[in-house]
Amino acid sequence: MPINPHVLEALDIETRFGEQVVHRDLTLTVRRGETLAIVGSSGSGKTVLLRELILLAKPSRGRIRLFDTDVNALSEPELIRLRSRLGVMFQHGALFTSLTVRENIDFPLREHTALGPALRRDIALLKLELAGLPASAANKYPDELSGGMIKRAALARALALDPKLLFLDEPTSGLDPVGAADFDDLIMELKTLLDLTIVMVTHDPDSLWRIADRVAFLGEKKVLQVAPAAELARIDHPDIRAYFHGKRMQQAQERAWKPA
Amino acid sequence: MSSSASYTSGSAPATVAVMPATLKLDPETQQVCCEGNWTVYHLAPLDRRFRDLPLPDDIRWQLNTQAVHDMDTAGALLLFRILEHYRAHNKAVDSKRLPHAHRALLELIQRRFAEQQLADEQKPGILERLGKSSVKILFGAADFLSFIGEFTLDTLPRLLRPWQIRGRQIIAEIYKAGVSALPIVGLLAFLMGVVIAYQGGIPLEQYGANIFLVELVAITMLREMGPLLTAIIVAGRTGSAYAAQIGTMRITDEIDALRSLGVSQYEVLALPKLIGLIVALPLLSLFATAVGIFGGMLIADSLFGVDYQTFLRRMPESLANSHFWVGMIKTPIFACIIALTGCYYGFRVEGSAESVGRATTVSVVQGIFLVITADALFSIVFSMLDL
Numbered sequence: 001m002p003i004n005p006h007v008l009e010a011l012d013i014e015t016r017f018g019e020q021v022v023h024r025d026l027t028l029t030v031r032r033g034e035t036l037a038i039v040g041s042s043g044s045g046k047t048v049l050l051r052e053l054i055l056l057a058k059p060s061r062g063r064i065r066l067f068d069t070d071v072n073a074l075s076e077p078e079l080i081r082l083r084s085r086l087g088v089m090f091q092h093g094a095l096f097t098s099l100t101v102r103e104n105i106d107f108p109l110r111e112h113t114a115l116g117p118a119l120r121r122d123i124a125l126l127k128l129e130l131a132g133l134p135a136s137a138a139n140k141y142p143d144e145l146s147g148g149m150i151k152r153a154a155l156a157r158a159l160a161l162d163p164k165l166l167f168l169d170e171p172t173s174g175l176d177p178v179g180a181a182d183f184d185d186l187i188m189e190l191k192t193l194l195d196l197t198i199v200m201v202t203h204d205p206d207s208l209w210r211i212a213d214r215v216a217f218l219g220e221k222k223v224l225q226v227a228p229a230a231e232l233a234r235i236d237h238p239d240i241r242a243y244f245h246g247k248r249m250q251q252a253q254e255r256a257w258k259p260a
Numbered sequence: 261m262s263s264s265a266s267y268t269s270g271s272a273p274a275t276v277a278v279m280p281a282t283l284k285l286d287p288e289t290q291q292v293c294c295e296g297n298w299t300v301y302h303l304a305p306l307d308r309r310f311r312d313l314p315l316p317d318d319i320r321w322q323l324n325t326q327a328v329h330d331m332d333t334a335g336a337l338l339l340f341r342i343l344e345h346y347r348a349h350n351k352a353v354d355s356k357r358l359p360h361a362h363r364a365l366l367e368l369i370q371r372r373f374a375e376q377q378l379a380d381e382q383k384p385g386i387l388e389r390l391g392k393s394s395v396k397i398l399f400g401a402a403d404f405l406s407f408i409g410e411f412t413l414d415t416l417p418r419l420l421r422p423w424q425i426r427g428r429q430i431i432a433e434i435y436k437a438g439v440s441a442l443p444i445v446g447l448l449a450f451l452m453g454v455v456i457a458y459q460g461g462i463p464l465e466q467y468g469a470n471i472f473l474v475e476l477v478a479i480t481m482l483r484e485m486g487p488l489l490t491a492i493i494v495a496g497r498t499g500s501a502y503a504a505q506i507g508t509m510r511i512t513d514e515i516d517a518l519r520s521l522g523v524s525q526y527e528v529l530a531l532p533k534l535i536g537l538i539v540a541l542p543l544l545s546l547f548a549t550a551v552g553i554f555g556g557m558l559i560a561d562s563l564f565g566v567d568y569q570t571f572l573r574r575m576p577e578s579l580a581n582s583h584f585w586v587g588m589i590k591t592p593i594f595a596c597i598i599a600l601t602g603c604y605y606g607f608r609v610e611g612s613a614e615s616v617g618r619a620t621t622v623s624v625v626q627g628i629f630l631v632i633t634a635d636a637l638f639s640i641v642f643s644m645l646d647l
Contacts, residue, residue, distance in 0.1 A: 097612030114304035115334075119341065122373075123300070123334050129372045130333075143611030161300050162332035193368060194333065 004068050007032050007165055007197050008053065013062035015048055022048050023059070026222040030165075035191060035198040036226075037208055040218030041243065046201045047169070049218070053199065054167050055083050066165075084112050087163035091170045093154035095142040101128065101153045102138040108160045124160070130193070131156035132186055148179045155186075159194070168200035172207055180204060184211050205252030217243070229253075281306045281328075281335060283313060283342065290320060292353050295327040298335025310342050315351045323355040325362045336365035340373070407604045414526045415534075426532050433536025437498040438544050445493055449481075449548035452489060453555025456480055461564045470564045474574045477556030482583045486549030488635055491594035494541060495627035499602035502533055503623035506606025507616040515607070530603040534596065541595035542588060549587065582647050590638050594631050601627040 008030040015022040022045040030036050040046050051057040052064065055071060064071040066082060074082065095104050105124040109115060115123070128138055131152040142150060151171065158166060171187065172180035188211050191198055202208060208215055208229050216226045219239040225232060233244040233253065243249065279296035281303050286293055296302065323343070325331070331339075339362075346353050355366065384392070418424055460476045506529055509515050518525050553575075560566040605623040609615050 098614035109300070113300055115300075116304075116307050119303070119307050119334075119338060122337055122341070126333060126337055126369065126372055141612065162334055 005031055009065040011063045013059045016060045024221045028216055028223050030199055033197055034213040035211055037212035037215045038201045039215055044218040046218055050201050054086055054088050055079055085163055087158035087166040089154045089158040089168045093150040097142050100139050100141055105157045105160050127156040127159050147174050165197045172204045205249045209252050209256030291322050291324045294325045297329045298331040300334035303338050315349055319352055321353045323353050325358050331362055336369050340369045404604055411526050414524050415531045429532040430536045433532050434540045437537050438540030445490055445544055445548050446551045449552040450555040452485055453552035454559050457556035457559035470566050473560045473566055474571050478553055478575050478579055479583055481549045481552040482587045487545045487587050487590050490545040490548045491631045492628055495598045496624050499598045499627040500620045500624045502602030503606040503619045507609035507619045510609045534599040537595040537599045538592050542591040545591045586642055586647055597630045598627045
């Protein structure tokens, strides 16, 4: 059996809410092992697309294939199982506020495996370490953490079950520049370490230039172009030009070209 | 292990036959052989019993993971624990000749866990918990008093400028707490009247004293049941809503936003509720009392031969007005208790969604507790005053 180079394929997606059409004939594929960034101006349907890709919402029409499985053909229990194989880090963390950080990471392990408490605890602490949190954060509640630590804890929870495909919704939003750069480094490090494929929605120009292998630009209700950021910046399309020739984007590009 | 193999095995649960992780000792080659899927979903059986498995009998054994189908960090972590287990029994196994991917994972884990022995979670002892909760209750009472003080300081001056009070909001609160509670309060009061008349009527009938049903029903409803029943329903219905609303606003930082906009949170949120309830609760109690007496009257007429006319004529003749006022005077006090406990627990919410739920529950329990306590105090005072 030839190995499909695509982990995720969204084909001819149409999404509509009543009269309003969000996507029309949208097609997006994610290659194994790449970091794909989804960008687009506000209201271009990035978040809706992400929710469809992580199987929380169903497109009005079109097919989504995940790990060579046609999602439309799956029953609800199979969907639940498939969802648990995706790591998702939500924009605001979405940590369970009534659980400590360790219990948050432990939660999917408890639900989906029959591992003993000692091993589960070590796995949770390992994920905490990998996400760059000190062990002292393990027994804290989310409201005792800073914004950056919440992002890291959310990442640790997303990694709890060792997913191969990781979705990040605006991973660096709300972080200071230093924290954002650190977080980008962390994502790159984990990607090689854990052999991940990453799909992220982002507004952060620095992330686009530094960590995305390819960038998918959403506009006119579909994916206008998928290409590495450098190529995308040269494409002559009014929307893409407007996006890539903004001042902050230019500065980010200059920073990215500078040797570290 | 190539990265592509890991996708087909680890990530497509529906299609691949699943082999759990296993461990075998091969004495001939002196190898500890790992087989199967060393991924987080397939570790449970081995995790449960690896300590019962036989140990290698020598220290020259080697670890062999050639037959492992797939390994993730959880699998590597279990392998690490198994190796530690061997080491603890002085039977360390040579793990140098692993496939590259597996060695990288194992090294990753060794690196992370070698530096620090993980801090144990500390569960507080029973004495500590007892002490903590005692102090909490003690300071909780003081805290409630300080809330009342703060609230009074903030709102009392405003009452002197009544044109600044938010009339529209007060009317909305009266509607929510009073008008929309009419059906449930009415139904329960009616049933209460029926029950009192029915239960009291039977012994009275044995003495031929049916006519005293009038006093029984009217006095109980007027003095106690009407106000108390209403207060309890309102505490459950409205007090909890206050706590939930204010608590949620605290979590979403709306209270802080109010304050930073130079508006007092007590004035906007608590005062209209308090005034609204002080108006609504006496009216609701009046309504409940009337409906309850009507319920009792219905039973007196249909089962105990005391018809409506007799009942209604006897009521003003045999009952002093004080019964009515004794009941009514309690209701504004109950309203204050309910509104203030609801708001207090709402304002004390910290952080999590769970604490909103807790605040809601506690506000109801505390509200009802304080209402009944106040009612008992009223009884003592009234009996001293011979009312």
